[in-house]
Structures are given as C-alpha cells and as structure tokens.
C-alpha cells in the first residue's frame with residue numbers, strides 16, 4: 001500500500017485559492033448529469049458486459065468496429081442538461097474497458113483510431129459545454145480490462161485472455177499520459193477528474209481498510225492534475241475515507257451518512273464537498289432491457305435529500321450507441337428542470353440545513369434563509385396534525401410557505417413544536433416547502 005507516499009502528499013497538497021473557489025462552485029451547483037458511454041453501449045447490456053459475459057480482449061475489441069454514433073449531437077446533449085437544471089456533466093472519458101472517447105495518442109484503443117466514426121467525442125462536448133455555461137468533468141477508470149500492463153488483474157477482468165504479467169508502473173505512466181492529454185488544454189478548463197476502480201486492488205484488513213495490492217501512485221497522479229489545472233477537482237469513487245489530494249468525496253447510490261449502499265460501509269464523511277450518484281433506471285451504461293425508470297418524485301426526493309445532507313446529486317444517463325438519449329431519460333431530466341425552475345432557490349447555493357435529516361424530509365440553508373422540505377409528511381394524529389420531528393428547537397422568523405399553492409398547513413403546537421397538516425387527503429406535493437429566517 002502507498003500510505004507513506006500519501007502521507008507525504010498530505011503534507012505537500014495545499015489547495016490553491018482557485019481550487020477552493022471551484023469547490024464552493026461545486027457545492028453551489030448541487031446537481032450534475034453523469035454520462036456512461038462507450039463501445040459497450042453497442043451491446044445494450046450495460047458497461048460491465050465484457051466482464052459479465054467473460055469476453056476476452058480479442059472478442060471485445062471488434063465492438064469498436066461497429067461503434068458509429070452518427071446521431072451524436074453534443075450541443076443537444078448540453079441543451080438537455082441545461083434544461084434539467086444541472087450545472088455540470090461528468091462523462092466517462094475511459095471506463096473499465098480502457099476505451100478512450102477522445103483522440104488519445106497513448107494507444108490505438110480510442111474512438112478516432114478504432115471506430116468507423118473516427119472523430120473525437122469529447123472535444124465537441126467540451127466546446128458545447130463552454131458555449132452553454134455547463135462545466136465538464138471526466139470520469140476516468142483506474143482499473144482497465146484491456147491494457148496489457150494492467151497487472152495484477154485485481155478482482156475483475158480475469159477473463160481477458162491476456163498473459164499473466166505486465167508492468168504496472170508502465171500502466172500508471174499510460175494513465176498519467178492520458179490525463180495529461182485531457183488536462184493539457186485541448187479540452188479547455190476541466191472541472192475535475194472523477195476516478196473509479198481503485199477498489200479493484202483492495203486488500204483490506206481490519207487494521208487498514210484502505211490497503212491495496214498495488215501502489216496506485218495516487219499522490220503523483222493528483223499532483224499532475226493539480227499542476228496542470230489547479231482548479232480541477234479530484235474525486236475518487238474508492239468508497240473509503242478520502243485520500244490527501246482529493247477535493248470532493250462521493251458516495252455511490254448512497255446518501256452520505258446513510259451507508260445503505262453495499263459499497264460505502266467503510267466510507268466516513270470527511271470535510272470535503274460531497275456528491276452522491278445514482279441512475280434513472282438501474283443501469284449506468286445503456287441497457288436495452290432495463291425499463292425500470294424511477295419516478296420524477298423519487299428523483300426529486302433524492303436530489304433534495306442529498307442537498308439536505310450537504311451533497312450534490314450526479315444523475316446518470318447511458319446514451320444509446322447511435323448517440324441519442326432515450327425518451328424516458330429525457331422526460332425525467334426535463335421534469336427535474338421544471339421542478340427546479342420553481343424550487344431551485346431551495347437547492348442551488350444551499351448547504352445542509354440546521355435540522356439533521358429526518359424521516360419526513362430535510363432542511364437546506366442559504367445565508368439566514370432556512371428551507372424546510374417536507375417530502376413525506378409524517379403520519380397525522382386524530383386531528384390531522386403531525387409534528388415535524390427535529391424542529392422543536394428551530395426558531396425561525398417570518399416562517400411561511402415557499403410556494404403558496406401547496407397543500408400543507410402549518411402551525412406551532414402548544415409545546416412549540418412545528419406541526420403540519422395536509423389540506424387534502426390526496427397525494428402530497430413532491431416537496432412541500434416552508435421557508436423562514438434564522
């Protein structure tokens with residue numbers, strides 16, 4: 001494990017003023033769109049298809065010869081993201097199959113050299129983002145199922161048909177060279193790098209839940225990124241406590257502090273900005289048979305619950321191989337945008353509120369304004385009123401409805417508790433909001 005090197009990095013990494021400003025921007029943004037896209041999209045069975053179907057490199061690589069996203073319209077993607085109310089995109093520059101979605105010179109396993117499409121996918125996306133005021137992050141996989149030097153194999157990718165050897169340092173040089181390409185200027189100001197796959201080499205022990213079989217050289221890679229673009233935020237989906245050099249902490253399919261997701265049992269919330277990610281259906285990469293689309297209510301609730309825990313939501317879409325985004329995803333993103341058009345003030349630029357998350361909902365705060373988000377009103381008593389647990393000591397001036405059309409009445413009970421009552425017995429609004437001043 002590289003604990004020593006990481007400790008050394010801890011002493012040397014001091015985020016710059018630009019980096020700290022970028023972290024504040026990130027927290028203010030609160031909502032981003034995640035995009036999983038690559039040659040695996042061709043098969044429509046998710047981004048793990050190579051591993052799940054035990055495909056060798058030789059069986060998998062010809063997929064690239066079919067990948068020809070002629071309907072890819074990055075300006076339309078970004079316009080959709082803008083309409084969803086999201087402020088940034090995080091796209092897979094390279095997923096676990098090692099395929100590069102840009103014109104990489106580090107190997108031929110990239111969209112320009114290996115596909116009939118033959119054009120860089122990330123450059124026009126970066127340009128469209130810049131033109132429309134959306135920031136762009138790159139998801140970059142540490143683990144790699146096709147690179148000859150990714151050895152030892154780790155927990156996944158055992159079926160690749162590659163020889164059982166490789167030079168791991170050479171692999172890490174390849175990774176760093178790729179990152180230097182992405183951050184070298186051709187893709188403009190990169191908002192950040194979102195790493196994933198560190199966990200492939202986990203060798204956890206009770207004494208050290210962060211021990212790995214290899215030295216990932218994280219310190220060196222993080223220094224490279226911050227050296228090239230100090231404002232670029234480094235995050236790593238390693239599901240453990242943040243390492244030095246990281247600028248935000250993410251929780252996959254898990255609200256920070258809940259530890260409900262299988263991955264984050266060892267995740268302890270640190271003091272960095274937080275992000276959680278989730279899917280609209282159940283899949284990250286395009287899955288033609290997954291129609292289990294979450295409702296707008298569920299998705300808005302997740303966004304609000306994340307904001308109440310001081311975290312962003314990164315909501316995923318897996319575009320089709322032709323470059324289009326399926327209708328169900330577009331509908332949901334547009335519905336999120338409609339909701340944010342009305343209620344955005346209670347989300348953007350806020351931090352977690354003064355009341356800890358409760359079963360009924362959360363609070364968010366901007367300056368002295370406190371927003372009380374009643375997502376699932378508590379079970380009412382015989383008179384129809386119910387207490388908002390946790391708000392007993394919350395004293396707010398000018399408490400009132402955030403949106404006067406809502407169906408919820410409120411009052412201070414005899415003991416000072418905040419009580420609410422549904423005006424009608426029908427389905428409550430997605431989020432009934434009260435606002436007051438500290």
Ligand code: FHN
Pocket residue numbers: 047048196197237252263277284
């Ligand atoms: O294995 C990946 C998976 O394909 C996907 O990219 C998600 C997104 O958070 N992360 C990994 C699992 O932790």
